[in-house]
Amino acid sequence: MISFSYDKIRRLQDRLIPAGLFACALLSVLTTLFIVGILAVEAVSFFREVSIWEFVTGTTWTPLFDPQHWGILPLVAGTLMVGVGAALFAIPLGLGSAIYLSEYANKRTRVIVKPILEILAGVPTIVYGYFSLVFITPVLQAIIPSTQVFNALSASIAVGIMITPMISSLSEEALLAVPNSMREGAYALGATKLEATHKVVIPYALSGIIASIVLAVSRALGETMIVTVAAGATPSLSLNYLESIQTMTAYIVQVSMGDTPMGSVEYQSIFAVGITLFLFTLVMNFAAIAITKRFKIGE
Amino acid sequence: MLAHSREHKIYQWRKLKDTLFKGLFFTAIVISLAALAALLGGILMKGLPYLTLDFLSSYPSRFAAKAGIKSALAGTFAFIMITGPTAFVVGVLTAVYLEEYAKKNWLTNLLQLNIANLAGVPSIVYGMLGMVIFVRGLGLGRSVLAGALTMTLLILPVIVVATQEAIKAVPVALRHASYALGATTTQTVFRVVLPVAMPGILTGTILAVSRALGETAPLITIGALTYVAFLPTGPMSEFTVLPIQIFNWVSRPQAAFQDIAAAGIIVLLSIMLLLNGAAIYLRNKYRKPVE
Numbered sequence: 001m002i003s004f005s006y007d008k009i010r011r012l013q014d015r016l017i018p019a020g021l022f023a024c025a026l027l028s029v030l031t032t033l034f035i036v037g038i039l040a041v042e043a044v045s046f047f048r049e050v051s052i053w054e055f056v057t058g059t060t061w062t063p064l065f066d067p068q069h070w071g072i073l074p075l076v077a078g079t080l081m082v083g084v085g086a087a088l089f090a091i092p093l094g095l096g097s098a099i100y101l102s103e104y105a106n107k108r109t110r111v112i113v114k115p116i117l118e119i120l121a122g123v124p125t126i127v128y129g130y131f132s133l134v135f136i137t138p139v140l141q142a143i144i145p146s147t148q149v150f151n152a153l154s155a156s157i158a159v160g161i162m163i164t165p166m167i168s169s170l171s172e173e174a175l176l177a178v179p180n181s182m183r184e185g186a187y188a189l190g191a192t193k194l195e196a197t198h199k200v201v202i203p204y205a206l207s208g209i210i211a212s213i214v215l216a217v218s219r220a221l222g223e224t225m226i227v228t229v230a231a232g233a234t235p236s237l238s239l240n241y242l243e244s245i246q247t248m249t250a251y252i253v254q255v256s257m258g259d260t261p262m263g264s265v266e267y268q269s270i271f272a273v274g275i276t277l278f279l280f281t282l283v284m285n286f287a288a289i290a291i292t293k294r295f296k297i298g299e
Numbered sequence: 300m301l302a303h304s305r306e307h308k309i310y311q312w313r314k315l316k317d318t319l320f321k322g323l324f325f326t327a328i329v330i331s332l333a334a335l336a337a338l339l340g341g342i343l344m345k346g347l348p349y350l351t352l353d354f355l356s357s358y359p360s361r362f363a364a365k366a367g368i369k370s371a372l373a374g375t376f377a378f379i380m381i382t383g384p385t386a387f388v389v390g391v392l393t394a395v396y397l398e399e400y401a402k403k404n405w406l407t408n409l410l411q412l413n414i415a416n417l418a419g420v421p422s423i424v425y426g427m428l429g430m431v432i433f434v435r436g437l438g439l440g441r442s443v444l445a446g447a448l449t450m451t452l453l454i455l456p457v458i459v460v461a462t463q464e465a466i467k468a469v470p471v472a473l474r475h476a477s478y479a480l481g482a483t484t485t486q487t488v489f490r491v492v493l494p495v496a497m498p499g500i501l502t503g504t505i506l507a508v509s510r511a512l513g514e515t516a517p518l519i520t521i522g523a524l525t526y527v528a529f530l531p532t533g534p535m536s537e538f539t540v541l542p543i544q545i546f547n548w549v550s551r552p553q554a555a556f557q558d559i560a561a562a563g564i565i566v567l568l569s570i571m572l573l574l575n576g577a578a579i580y581l582r583n584k585y586r587k588p589v590e
Binding site: 027103117289 | 313314316317320321323324325326327328330331332334335337338341342345389392393395396397400401409410412413414415416417419420421422423424425426427428430431432435452455456459483484485486506509510512513514515516519520522542545546549550557560561564567568571575
């Protein structure tokens, strides 16, 4: 009798516990729904005051003084400048490191160097912001005297250093996943190491490499503290890397730090900017996931 | 003979190119490592002279020479004490559901895709979420609790993925043995699988918490204060954390504040280094407990 009820409890457990666990898993779905919902609701209020057309096509962004202009293009330009600048810096460094570690380095070097490189990914972004403002900018000013104190180049370099280990780690994994028989086939045909890497290994791992770059650039677009500290607060379409700019993220910080009353257009504007940023990163993240899926089938 | 020497030249050129590119790839690593060295070296040089006991035990001040990080350290500690355990519990349970209970159907795929995407959402967007839900919606104000819950959502995907990896690495034989003894799924998961996977789970959690420790943007968005001259008294207390204090000092034009910002960074990096060291220690100590 007792063993029967014990059995019952066990069966009940096996039903209740999955339900509880499912509730936990739902929390992450709720997070996404709330993110999209909150951004959308406040952005809709914003678009009651400001026309979407002006927001999407306007070329001046002057929300904090009269006359207010709500064209997001300068913020998008600032964000993309940092994204592109960081990528130009990080792709050669990250890919070069990945290729050396996976194709040339012996196991000992790999085991030592890889974790050290990954430290770069763990350094807090505010530290990069400090490094950018206090160390990189003065060097840039020494080389090009017309460089402003806050400038896009310095921030781009710092963001580039930050995302380099993302590219190198993920690309190296993609390169290591290439079967050795592919390399041996190339050598058997008389290829040098470089030729085997260039013509056989990299094409085979290409989707993994591209996914790593897309993910890293997505991270660069959403980066906040480095650009807030080092890139300035001047929304501008000048595309001049030596001048002060403002990114979408830096604008959100600027408004968050001020005393904008809830419900005002300025307050709502950060959600309109936020949803724009969210869409940019969403598209890139899905692209990376889609590319990786194809890559896995190819294996 | 002529053709032969031409072929030989091409061969030499190919060999040369091979060596040149090997050098280029190696240079990429050297530059990356040099950047790390410059970053750490520069900060140590600037900050070390200001890293005194007074600096650790003073409240922030208008005067750089008197300013310290007492309230920021206490705030960081208080906020990790909430974020760490909450994110650990929810993250592990989510991963257990996905790995052990979820059926392989579209809903599970959606959950998995959702988690992958959440990991890529910019941290400042989490800050906006936290401001609307926790600070205003639930009326928690700019409290330690509001900040900690925001950060929990931010690091949750990292912990879920790390836990899933750790669970996947548990040998199937152990499960079979457990089932053979008549255990239910639940008993098998909680008494066999999770204990074996725990080192991996803890490593992932520590790394995620260490990331939370360095995050600044979400806490600025939810309105963490930059000037706090008191210690947090409970979860509803207003607070500041080390990265916010550092940000505050970095944004001031005076060089003196930037120097103490460097000292603050050294403290922040040391705490993170300790946490990462603990994670590596755990990983090595418990590596391959069962073969």
